[in-house]
Amino acid sequence: MLLTCPYCGPRDVSEFTYQGDGNRQRPAPNSQDLQAWNEYVYDRQNPAGDHNEIWQHSGGCRSHIRVIRNTVSHVTSSTVPVRGAVHHRSTERRKPGAKA
């Protein structure tokens, strides 16, 4: 699999490190909202289709990039730098136990 780093261009996936689901939003450090923490730590949409992910070009320019990768076809429709990128996140709050 190739990922296109916005700075370096197309590179082998072995140069990249997966940094997790890009939909997560960390609650404020002093938040007491247990459901928000539970969502941040555990809840994943695990879609069969486009997935919003954070990767780091750890074996290259070391930039963090936001990747839209299709989990079925592996087609990456977008790779943009995290810095300055619009923060995509799912708007609906996921119910515990809900299906993707």
Place this chain on the structure above:
Amino acid sequence: MVERLSPLESVYRVGSHGRFEDGVGVILSETRPGSITQVAAWPGEEARAIAAIRKVSGLALPDGAGGGVVDGDKAAFGFAPGKFTVVDEAEGLAVALTKAITPAIGTMTDLSHGRTAIRIEGPEAEWVLAKFFAVDFALPAFPVGAARSTTHHDVFAQIQRTGGDRFDIYVFRSFARSFWKALGHAAEEVGYEVA
């Protein structure tokens, strides 16, 4: 200044090696520049950092990712967003850059003792490097002056094309000896000379 010892000293064997009977495919050498520095601009300060590098070194960095320039004893290139490597054959570049890269523009790190510069030159340079790195080394994709940040296994390498068939590779000093030996093994089949 403190005298710098090469990490390659114990394995640096000047002369011809490998299958050189049919001609020497590449020449390997350590360039030992006096100054290897890294400039990092704060976001939005890239243009001022490039201007400061130009003021100090006379090198005009082109716009664009991985762009670079080579001029005699000096070279500079971008290796990450807002980050540049600036190299000079002479010592003292770090002192001059520290003054020019003000705290409002960014930071300057002196890596002169932290990196080892290895040069590979010759008709088979692209061929040998392609065994190490998953990067397109063909001239149209990797023009003279341009640079690429990549890795060979976990050894970081910044590679600048400093000529049609010449590349300068900057690796961590602590990995330099093992990388040098690997480069020698890879060059055996084309015949190589250590200059």
